[in-house]
Amino acid sequence: MTGKATIRWPDRIMALTALRLILWVIVAAFTHEGILSDPFKVADWMDDHQFYSWEESDRTTLLRYHQLPAWNPFWCGGTAGIAGPEDPFLGPDFVLRLLFGVAHGRRLAICLLVVLGFEGMYRLCRRLDASAVGATFAALVFGTCDRFVSFIRDGWVNFLGFELIPFVLYFLLVGTLGPADETLSAVERTERIRRARLLGGFVVAWIVLSAGTYPTPYAMLSVGYVTVALSILGFFRGRPDDGLQTTSDGGNRWLRVLRAPWLVPWVAAGTIGLVAFGLAAGKLLPTLSFLRQFPRVFAPVEMHTASEMFTGYWGRYAVVLVLSLIGVVTADLAAGIFFGGALLFFALAMGDFGDGSPFHILKSLPIFGQLRFPDRFMVGVLLFSSVAAARGITRVEDALPIAVKRAWDLFLGWRKRTFGGKESPFPPELGWIIVGVAAFLAYSRVARPHAEEILTGVRIRPGTMYVQEGPRNYDGPFKQSRGNRRDVHMFTPANMGSLYCVAGNPLPESALLRGDLAQEEYPADPTKATVKRLEWTPNRITLDVDAKEPTTVLVNQNWAAPWRSSIGTVKSVEKLLAVDVPAGKNVVVLKYTDRFLDLCLLVSLTTLLGVAFVLGRDGVRWAKRERARWATLPLWPDDPVGPPANAAVKSTPDGHAAVGSVDAVPPATATSDAKVDADAKTDEVDADAKTDAGSKTEP
Amino acid sequence: MSGLDERPGDERQGSPARGAGEGAEPAAPEPSATLGGRTVRSYLALLDFAGRPQSKVAWLVRVAAIGIALFVLWRRVGAVTMPLLTAKPPPAIPTEEIDDYKFRLPERTRREIFAELATAELAERARAIRENTWKGHVWSREDDRGHYERVAARKAAAKHNVSLSQVYLVLDEGLREGWPGPDGKPLPGTTPPLDIRTGW
Numbered sequence: 001m002t003g004k005a006t007i008r009w010p011d012r013i014m015a016l017t018a019l020r021l022i023l024w025v026i027v028a029a030f031t032h033e034g035i036l037s038d039p040f041k042v043a044d045w046m047d048d049h050q051f052y053s054w055e056e057s058d059r060t061t062l063l064r065y066h067q068l069p070a071w072n073p074f075w076c077g078g079t080a081g082i083a084g085p086e087d088p089f090l091g092p093d094f095v096l097r098l099l100f101g102v103a104h105g106r107r108l109a110i111c112l113l114v115v116l117g118f119e120g121m122y123r124l125c126r127r128l129d130a131s132a133v134g135a136t137f138a139a140l141v142f143g144t145c146d147r148f149v150s151f152i153r154d155g156w157v158n159f160l161g162f163e164l165i166p167f168v169l170y171f172l173l174v175g176t177l178g179p180a181d182e183t184l185s186a187v188e189r190t191e192r193i194r195r196a197r198l199l200g201g202f203v204v205a206w207i208v209l210s211a212g213t214y215p216t217p218y219a220m221l222s223v224g225y226v227t228v229a230l231s232i233l234g235f236f237r238g239r240p241d242d243g244l245q246t247t248s249d250g251g252n253r254w255l256r257v258l259r260a261p262w263l264v265p266w267v268a269a270g271t272i273g274l275v276a277f278g279l280a281a282g283k284l285l286p287t288l289s290f291l292r293q294f295p296r297v298f299a300p301v302e303m304h305t306a307s308e309m310f311t312g313y314w315g316r317y318a319v320v321l322v323l324s325l326i327g328v329v330t331a332d333l334a335a336g337i338f339f340g341g342a343l344l345f346f347a348l349a350m351g352d353f354g355d356g357s358p359f360h361i362l363k364s365l366p367i368f369g370q371l372r373f374p375d376r377f378m379v380g381v382l383l384f385s386s387v388a389a390a391r392g393i394t395r396v397e398d399a400l401p402i403a404v405k406r407a408w409d410l411f412l413g414w415r416k417r418t419f420g421g422k423e424s425p426f427p428p429e430l431g432w433i434i435v436g437v438a439a440f441l442a443y444s445r446v447a448r449p450h451a452e453e454i455l456t457g458v459r460i461r462p463g464t465m466y467v468q469e470g471p472r473n474y475d476g477p478f479k480q481s482r483g484n485r486r487d488v489h490m491f492t493p494a495n496m497g498s499l500y501c502v503a504g505n506p507l508p509e510s511a512l513l514r515g516d517l518a519q520e521e522y523p524a525d526p527t528k529a530t531v532k533r534l535e536w537t538p539n540r541i542t543l544d545v546d547a548k549e550p551t552t553v554l555v556n557q558n559w560a561a562p563w564r565s566s567i568g569t570v571k572s573v574e575k576l577l578a579v580d581v582p583a584g585k586n587v588v589v590l591k592y593t594d595r596f597l598d599l600c601l602l603v604s605l606t607t608l609l610g611v612a613f614v615l616g617r618d619g620v621r622w623a624k625r626e627r628a629r630w631a632t633l634p635l636w637p638d639d640p641v642g643p644p645a646n647a648a649v650k651s652t653p654d655g656h657a658a659v660g661s662v663d664a665v666p667p668a669t670a671t672s673d674a675k676v677d678a679d680a681k682t683d684e685v686d687a688d689a690k691t692d693a694g695s696k697t698e699p
Numbered sequence: 700m701s702g703l704d705e706r707p708g709d710e711r712q713g714s715p716a717r718g719a720g721e722g723a724e725p726a727a728p729e730p731s732a733t734l735g736g737r738t739v740r741s742y743l744a745l746l747d748f749a750g751r752p753q754s755k756v757a758w759l760v761r762v763a764a765i766g767i768a769l770f771v772l773w774r775r776v777g778a779v780t781m782p783l784l785t786a787k788p789p790p791a792i793p794t795e796e797i798d799d800y801k802f803r804l805p806e807r808t809r810r811e812i813f814a815e816l817a818t819a820e821l822a823e824r825a826r827a828i829r830e831n832t833w834k835g836h837v838w839s840r841e842d843d844r845g846h847y848e849r850v851a852a853r854k855a856a857a858k859h860n861v862s863l864s865q866v867y868l869v870l871d872e873g874l875r876e877g878w879p880g881p882d883g884k885p886l887p888g889t890t891p892p893l894d895i896r897t898g899w
Contacts, residue, residue: 009743009747011749012746012747012748012749013746013748015747015748015749016748016764016765016768018764018765018768018769018772019748019764019768021768021772022768022771022772022775025772025775025776025779026775029775029779036779036780036782036783037782037783039782039783039786039788040786040788040789046849076893100784103788104783104784107783108780108783111779111780181749181750181751183750183751297895297897469856469862469863470789471789471863471864472789472790472791472792472862472864472865473791473792474791474792474794474802474864474868475791475794476794481867481871481874482870482871482874482887482888482889482890483890484845484848484849484852484867485842485845486845486846486848486849487849487852487863487867490863490864490867491867493864494792494864494867494868496871499889499890500841500845500890501893502842502893502895503893503895504895506893506894506895507893509892509893510892511889511891511892513889513890513892514888514889515871515874515875515888515889515890516874516875516877516888516889517875517888518875575892630755630758633752633753633754633755633758634753634754634755635754635755635756636741636754636756637740637741637744637745637753637754637756637757638738638740638741638744639754
């Protein structure tokens with residue numbers, strides 16, 4: 001159960017990532033043409049305007065005021081920034097907003113995530129040994145899921161985190177089963193597994209940090225299901241070769257226990273979860289704290305009939321279902337497991353249809369309890385069924401060469417029995433041709449026509465998505481306005497907050513907020529003091545206060561606990577931010593300082609540095625190995641391998657990974673990472689020393 | 700076959716022709732076909748991007764292929780995104796006030812725009828009371844008003860041939876300055892605090 005890959009020769013060409021990326025970009029440019037047109041416009045639906053405003057607020061806070069957007073003064077009279085559930089500031093794709101502006105950055109993020117969705121699904125299917133044709137089909141179908149189009153239309157770019165779930169599952173599989181490449185040494189396999197778990201954590205963190213309010217729990221659910229499936233598989237079938245160094249535990253009983261076949265998936269998933277938690281702590285913990293304070297209040301019972309859900313799915317993705325069923329009926333294990341996942345998500349999509357319904361049970365859990373719109377689980381149905389369909393296509397594709405080979409054997413057997421003569425082996429050239437023909441037929445008859453039909457149906461054409469006028473900048477001093485949440489994108493670029501707002505959570509908003517004040521900071525009693533704004537930034541306000549006697553200064557923003565004052569005491573006046581100041585002329589600095597957020601961000605940063613260090617160290621080791629290996633490589637593939645007798649090339653007893661490998665130590669003799677470094681250094685010296693000798697063997 | 704259901708020792712394991720999958724590409728003796736003194740398989744192996752290169756030439760081919768592919772990718776991405784990234788943004792609204800011009804509009808036009816918005820707002824507020832919308836739920840009524848304001852703002856922008864940003868700036872100015880609506884009173888400069896509904 002090592003999950004080795006069948007490599008058909010068409011698969012080898014598609015193995016070049018850069019080549020695939022070209023294909024993905026071409027397809028994404030076709031299907032999402034409307035995303036890359038109509039510059040500076042926004043979608044019609046108001047949520048797009050709302051997200052635009054928040055992101056503009058985050059961008060302005062960082063680039064103009066050089067502060068982290070811990071506080072968002074532009075929305076509802078002031079509310080949490082980074083901790084807000086829908087704030088994507090810490091997401092890696094937010095860099096695009098910083099570089100190109102919010103209007104372009106949001107669209108580029110969509111395109112990036114679609115391409116990543118293609119690539120992740122392709123890799124996931126290939127790791128499950130789907131053919132290049134099958135994997136490409138699944139990638140295109142899932143990456144352009146019709147639900148994603150409606151998410152984009154509604155402005156929920158953060159929901160495009162769904163596109164990253166295939167990558168998470170891919171890294172879970174690699175982190176559990178190891179890489180499919182058989183030629184890797186035990187050390188390299190260990191490194192790949194470690195890297196997969198780290199990257200899996202990174203991708204999950206990406207989903208969380210990009211405000212994956214729905215993608216995060218869906219990813220957790222997907223990982224949970226696949227982990228359970230792999231664990232059951234490991235329990236019943238065992239996993240003699242998990243690709244890890246079996247002797248490096250130094251006889252540690254606990255390490256051996258952790259490598260029990262049924263437990264490895266849990267260790268992989270747990271590691272991914274731990275890394276993700278560390279990386280995303282800066283967003284996750286403040287957001288959970290926020291949600292605990294202000295839980296969603298509108299949580300109706302929602303349910304759908306099976307026929308309602310199935311009809312919607314069947315209408316566009318009937319072929320996916322049929323192909324996935326082909327995988328299932330041909331007893332394909334991966335197809336079976338992933339089809340099971342599709343069924344689970346389908347049951348969830350039916351919503352809360354009873355106390356025993358999966359959605360009802362799910363809602364009783366933390367985090368999942370705030371989920372709404374169960375029909376969104378149809379995204380998971382498409383994800384899992386696409387993988388099963390990729391396996392179905394692969395079954396069909398592989399059937400032709402097998403059939404031809406059997407026919408050949410039968411024919412020769414019959415000829416030998418009838419006419420005598422010697423047996424002739426199946427000619428490899430014929431095998432290549434048949435594999436090529438099978439791949440072409442699978443592409444031209446199955447994958448392409450259906451994929452084209454699906455892609456055309458979900459295509460976003462120019463002039464159909466972004467139809468509303470974009471905002472214009474107006475560089476006035478910051479002030480709150482009455483605003484309009486339905487057009488709030490107009491206010492933020494004009495440096496105005498919108499008091500009229502909405503949120504899924506009951507954000508505290510003061511009734512004293514006004515959109516018609518002459519100045520935003522003012523004394524509660526104008527006869528007792530004068531207040532002049534010296535400086536305004538989102539997280540810090542500097543005021544010149546001249547008070548005849550102790551009095552209260554009001555700020556036209558909501559109060560929140562992290563607000564501090566350099567002089568006097570911050571307090572809440574009917575939820576409005578206020579500060580009691582002493583008599584006299586003072587410069588009062590009000591500052592939003594969220595220590596908890598700072599601590600969580602520190603955890604994220606530390607984890608990020610740790611992950612970068614491990615990945616970087618592995619990268620350096622890989623480079624050293626490949627450099628040393630270079631000297632041992634023949635010039636041409638069919639040249640004799642000519643390392644000197646005492647060269648650094650090591651091989652397993654059965655010749656496994658012998659060619660060009662410098663550290664192909666069999667699992668039984670492999671040692672710790674420290675040994676790897678030592679080996680690499682020795683190999684490097686040896687290889688350098690032997691380069692001349694090696695080159696003599698080359699023709 | 701599925702990437703999950705193999706065991707070590709399956710027929711494909713240790714296949715000499717790397718990647719000769721079971722059934723799909725049977726392991727076989729080296730082919731006799733040659734080209735330029737080398738076997739055809741030797742040349743094809745150079746295009747095997749699925750595993751680590753097994754020769755120096757294969758490494759060079761891999762590097763070259765990646766380089767070319769990245770160059771093509773860069774060009775492709777550039778071609779796709781440049782029209783978006785090079786588009787001229789809508790001009791900013793100046794903060795300078797010249798004579799009675801503000802937001803590039805004379806006061807007369809600004810007051811006209813405000814009057815149109817105020818008329819629509821009062822009509823909506825009256826409708827909400829008349830029809831007892833949302834059973835008097837204040838925030839929900841405000842949310843309805845916001846919808847009608849959005850419609851009215853677009854209508855005013857189209858009528859006066861100005862941007863939506865200008866319309867909202869004018870509305871803000873009118874509220875702040877206390878310009879009278881059609882009933883002679885200024886519009887309220889506040890909004891009911893967020894009070895989301897728990898049902899429909």
